[in-house]
Amino acid sequence: MSSLKGENIISIRDLSREILGLVFKKAEEVEERMKNGAIFSNLRGKVMASLFFEPSTRTQLSFSSAMKKLGGEVIGFSDPEGSSTKKGENLADTVRTVERYSNVVVIRHPKKGSARWAADNVEIPVINAGDGANQHPTQTLLDLYTIFKHFTEEIRIGFVGDLKYGRTVHSLITALALYYPEKIKEVRLISPSILKLGEEYCELLERKKVGYIGIGSQTTEELNLKGLDVVYMTRIQKERFPDLEEYEKVKGIYKLSPEIVGELDEGTKIMHPLPRIDEISPEVDAMDQAIFFDQVGNGLPVRMSLLSLILGED
Numbered sequence: 001m002s003s004l005k006g007e008n009i010i011s012i013r014d015l016s017r018e019i020l021g022l023v024f025k026k027a028e029e030v031e032e033r034m035k036n037g038a039i040f041s042n043l044r045g046k047v048m049a050s051l052f053f054e055p056s057t058r059t060q061l062s063f064s065s066a067m068k069k070l071g072g073e074v075i076g077f078s079d080p081e082g083s084s085t086k087k088g089e090n091l092a093d094t095v096r097t098v099e100r101y102s103n104v105v106v107i108r109h110p111k112k113g114s115a116r117w118a119a120d121n122v123e124i125p126v127i128n129a130g131d132g133a134n135q136h137p138t139q140t141l142l143d144l145y146t147i148f149k150h151f152t153e154e155i156r157i158g159f160v161g162d163l164k165y166g167r168t169v170h171s172l173i174t175a176l177a178l179y180y181p182e183k184i185k186e187v188r189l190i191s192p193s194i195l196k197l198g199e200e201y202c203e204l205l206e207r208k209k210v211g212y213i214g215i216g217s218q219t220t221e222e223l224n225l226k227g228l229d230v231v232y233m234t235r236i237q238k239e240r241f242p243d244l245e246e247y248e249k250v251k252g253i254y255k256l257s258p259e260i261v262g263e264l265d266e267g268t269k270i271m272h273p274l275p276r277i278d279e280i281s282p283e284v285d286a287m288d289q290a291i292f293f294d295q296v297g298n299g300l301p302v303r304m305s306l307l308s309l310i311l312g313e314d
């Protein structure tokens, strides 16, 4: 793949370091032009179908905003209860219908593999906005964009919370291992043992020789953030637990208080894909280390870049 024109974005694995570079370069240009008040019109006449079978605030709104800011239009739903899914229509029929009305599909669905399935059923590009606990590739693009804005040298990164069900963690770890292994001095995996990172991701880190500690008995439970450049906090994914009693055991396990953050190295940056529940206290928001709302903001230029590259206009 040498360009993104007409391509699906299903897993971060389908991309390459070169392609990621293209996305980031264009995102930077877009950001710069937006700062100067530019109005874009390169996707005029194009329609993005936004199909959200699971709740979303940032992903859905930033994709919609990105499309509109490029001069395009958006159709779709954010609650499948209001669509024919409620009447029993299957996913293949839904996307084959939407294909007639749009140029690109953005889909979020609770089932792993659903975005791939959708892409197999249509000719237009499909973008995975999260498929169950599996992957969330566009979040990874904005996460990497955010990391590279702050760090040009190699980094030590810690993932905290739900590493089992957190799809943003899965995609980001995959991208770091596949495309930037030499930029990572350490990956620290911090989670309760029932939420440790899946074997396939641990194996990938090992295979790519990404330096990581703390997964002796596979994971560290202790909230040890010492020496980290990036702390990637995550929400415990309540909705993915087969047994809510298990959730009760681990909910609220990690909480970043202003005291804990105050102890961190000055240059440490705290990221979070959001939404947060109680894992970062609101008083942390104003501290220098907190960059999660900048991270949210980066979703816009990154998704504008992505849509422009996929729909093949400048």
Ligand code: NCD
Binding pocket: 058, 059, 130, 136, 139, 167, 168, 234, 235, 237, 273, 274, 275
């Ligand atoms: C994440 C998601 O949906 O996977 N949110 C997001 O897209 N920014 C994380 C989460 O729901 O906890």
